[in-house]
Amino acid sequence: MSGSFDANREDLVVGVIGAGAMGQGIVQVSLQGGMRVVLFDAKPGGAAAGADLVAQRLDRSAERGRLEPDAVAEMKTKLTVVDDLSGFAPCHAVVEAVFEDLDVKHAVYTELEKHVTPDCIIASNTSSLPISSLGRPCAHQTRFAGFHFFNPVPLMRLVEVIRGSSTEDWVVEGLVKLGERMGRTPVVVRDHPGFLVNTGGRAFTTEALHILHEGVAVQAQVDAVMRDCAHFRMGPFELMDLTGVDVNYPASLIMHEQNSYDPRIRTVPFHKSLHDAGRFGRKTGHGNYRYDEAGKMIDPPSPDHVSDAAPAERVFVAEGSEIFSDLLAGTAMTEIDDGESPIVAALYGEDCSTFAARRSLDHTRLVAIDPTGDLSKRATIMTPPGANPAARDAVAARLNANGRAVVAIKDSPGFIAQRMRAMIGNLGCEMAQIQLATPEDIDLAMRLGLNYPLGPLEIIDDFGTALAYRIMSTMQEITGDDRYRPSPWLRRRALLGLGAKVPS
Numbered sequence: 001m002s003g004s005f006d007a008n009r010e011d012l013v014v015g016v017i018g019a020g021a022m023g024q025g026i027v028q029v030s031l032q033g034g035m036r037v038v039l040f041d042a043k044p045g046g047a048a049a050g051a052d053l054v055a056q057r058l059d060r061s062a063e064r065g066r067l068e069p070d071a072v073a074e075m076k077t078k079l080t081v082v083d084d085l086s087g088f089a090p091c092h093a094v095v096e097a098v099f100e101d102l103d104v105k106h107a108v109y110t111e112l113e114k115h116v117t118p119d120c121i122i123a124s125n126t127s128s129l130p131i132s133s134l135g136r137p138c139a140h141q142t143r144f145a146g147f148h149f150f151n152p153v154p155l156m157r158l159v160e161v162i163r164g165s166s167t168e169d170w171v172v173e174g175l176v177k178l179g180e181r182m183g184r185t186p187v188v189v190r191d192h193p194g195f196l197v198n199t200g201g202r203a204f205t206t207e208a209l210h211i212l213h214e215g216v217a218v219q220a221q222v223d224a225v226m227r228d229c230a231h232f233r234m235g236p237f238e239l240m241d242l243t244g245v246d247v248n249y250p251a252s253l254i255m256h257e258q259n260s261y262d263p264r265i266r267t268v269p270f271h272k273s274l275h276d277a278g279r280f281g282r283k284t285g286h287g288n289y290r291y292d293e294a295g296k297m298i299d300p301p302s303p304d305h306v307s308d309a310a311p312a313e314r315v316f317v318a319e320g321s322e323i324f325s326d327l328l329a330g331t332a333m334t335e336i337d338d339g340e341s342p343i344v345a346a347l348y349g350e351d352c353s354t355f356a357a358r359r360s361l362d363h364t365r366l367v368a369i370d371p372t373g374d375l376s377k378r379a380t381i382m383t384p385p386g387a388n389p390a391a392r393d394a395v396a397a398r399l400n401a402n403g404r405a406v407v408a409i410k411d412s413p414g415f416i417a418q419r420m421r422a423m424i425g426n427l428g429c430e431m432a433q434i435q436l437a438t439p440e441d442i443d444l445a446m447r448l449g450l451n452y453p454l455g456p457l458e459i460i461d462d463f464g465t466a467l468a469y470r471i472m473s474t475m476q477e478i479t480g481d482d483r484y485r486p487s488p489w490l491r492r493r494a495l496l497g498l499g500a501k502v503p504s
């Protein structure tokens, strides 16, 4: 049935089903948006307890001067706790935030539809269940949609509005306006496993796990590079330990399966080992790192390469002279190999072995540097199998002397930051290709939902589409793994010299 919804009407009533962590947050932002709220929880006393916690949080905001005490007093009068769903009759929109279980949610909608008007919007805060299958038992599926908030709701501005296969436009538009009235930033997303943010976030964790799995680098090295060179607030392994391996390992399996086993979002056996060993992260005191009772990391390993070598006096620059004048300042740089000095090269997508073979260089003296990202604090170097450590140590010592901490890794295409940023960007391109959301909304959602320093398409533009395409194609060619296949979205824009956000 067609309907209309005015999110800004003075007397708007929002129903919230489920008074857990998410339900409470949704109640709070609804009250802050000036709406009346009806709250129900199946657990006896659960809704009242949830309402109390919301009231306490609002009081605390008033004490801290973030909200006016009078406004908080009025908000509290607008919250009603009910014993069953018959109390939802006056609602214009209902947000369901009960357990993540298809059957439980289906039963809730069947009961709810007995009490609300046919044009009351019904929205689910599910984080993983497909919206189209969730809405199936509804007599009026056209008013059913996803409304995916992030935890903790009052602090996380993003909300994904998910259009199911039957959802009508007025419902999507209504939820966008409702989200705005709740003080959120809504993005409209197609119904796709993991929706937008949870799909886009797969590259960060799984690529880090692949780097570890291949023996290229260890957790502390990957985390330090992603913080210092790529400006992520937390490294992927720290993040994994914070969210909990009990949550992110099963989520990885589900996402992989629901995306038709796309190798781009495949995890590695080590992830399962952590899970099966109960090494969930901070909550168990041991995950990728060890933690004390207060959740502080115990003896975090150093990511830094140290040696007592003297800084290199002279190097042969085989590729990328532009970046070395600053990084290796103080070293004489030659364009001819003297047969003794370290050979340095700035590589894109290529590993040392491929580069040395292609250019017929003495691989034992080759030291490659990742030229991408912020190199003001830290640089990543790698050497091929059979390398003489003296060349690596001399180059590392020069980088140290020039104020850069050094992460030294094993031979692999794309180093750490380059490889991970290219993967994040490529997955963002694929999300644009399959029209998960507009290119602008993909970037906005990833910045707001995951605190990324740049959205995935902005990362591609930071490289330039041609360079990003070259990195991905080269990694695919060297590894033979379709995990690294460039998205057609990226390929087309690279070939035509266009930016990553140019629409189709």
Ligand SMILES: NC(=O)c1ccc[n+]([C@@H]2O[C@H](COP(=O)([O-])OP(=O)(O)OC[C@H]3O[C@@H](n4cnc5c(N)ncnc54)[C@H](O)[C@@H]3O)[C@@H](O)[C@H]2O)c1
Pocket (backbone or CB within 6 Å): 017, 018, 019, 020, 021, 022, 023, 040, 041, 042, 043, 046, 096, 097, 098, 099, 100, 101, 104, 108, 125, 126, 127, 128, 148, 149, 150, 151
């Ligand atoms: N926690 C998160 O980080 C997060 C983020 C985004 C979305 N979500 C989704 O939000 C939903 C709720 O998650 P949560 O973390 O708040 O869970 P929670 O376990 O904290 O709360 C769920 C609440 O629902 C109540 N409930 C269960 N069955 C019910 C029913 N039939 N009728 C009424 N109430 C019922 C429970 O008593 C409980 O209070 C889930 O679908 C989850 O996937 C969670």
